[in-house]
Amino acid sequence: xxxxxxxxxxxxxxxxxxxxxxxxxxxxxxxxxxxxxxxxxxxxxxxxxxxxxxxxxxxxxxxxxxxxxxxxxxxxxxxxxxxxxxxxxxxxxxxxxxxxxxxxxxxxxxxxxxxxxxxxxxxxxxxxxxxxxxxxxxxxxxxxxxxxxxxxxxxxxxxxxxxxxxxxxxxxxxxxxx
Numbered sequence: 001x002x003x004x005x006x007x008x009x010x011x012x013x014x015x016x017x018x019x020x021x022x023x024x025x026x027x028x029x030x031x032x033x034x035x036x037x038x039x040x041x042x043x044x045x046x047x048x049x050x051x052x053x054x055x056x057x058x059x060x061x062x063x064x065x066x067x068x069x070x071x072x073x074x075x076x077x078x079x080x081x082x083x084x085x086x087x088x089x090x091x092x093x094x095x096x097x098x099x100x101x102x103x104x105x106x107x108x109x110x111x112x113x114x115x116x117x118x119x120x121x122x123x124x125x126x127x128x129x130x131x132x133x134x135x136x137x138x139x140x141x142x143x144x145x146x147x148x149x150x151x152x153x154x155x156x157x158x159x160x161x162x163x164x165x166x167x168x169x170x171x172x173x174x175x176x177x178x
Contacts, residue, residue, distance in 0.1 A: 008081040010152040013145055017135035019039025020062030020098035026173050046109045047119045058102050066094020093143045100138025104131035122178045128158040
């Protein structure tokens, strides 16, 4: 597989996770998932940044994007991908990728609270790759990807994540550019 096809397949596969992660930020707010509770160490479990509303819209938007991808790919509008799913399978894989991405973000927040990082403070690598690693893990049994695709995603995700954060900051969805 050439590098362009590898990049295309990698982006098609992970797009629902990217969208879920971004949608949670854009549509979030309100009651935090941890409901203000503290862990056994006395620190917040996750913090105010991970909310019911953001989680719901992240799952919804990521799954919708997967269904749209399935329609586009199955109609061969933008070329074929290295994997084939029917529309129901696209929805299921998209849901799992979205759930994994959101769980990865929650896990990152949990770790950041444990090490004393305040909400919104950067945690390089954890912020950029945690959501993608968990997205792949959650969907892997249903939709495994090649080692090359995993490597490609690990390389391109920090760049896309930084670019997305800068755009979200400029549009007023985030308070900080990282």
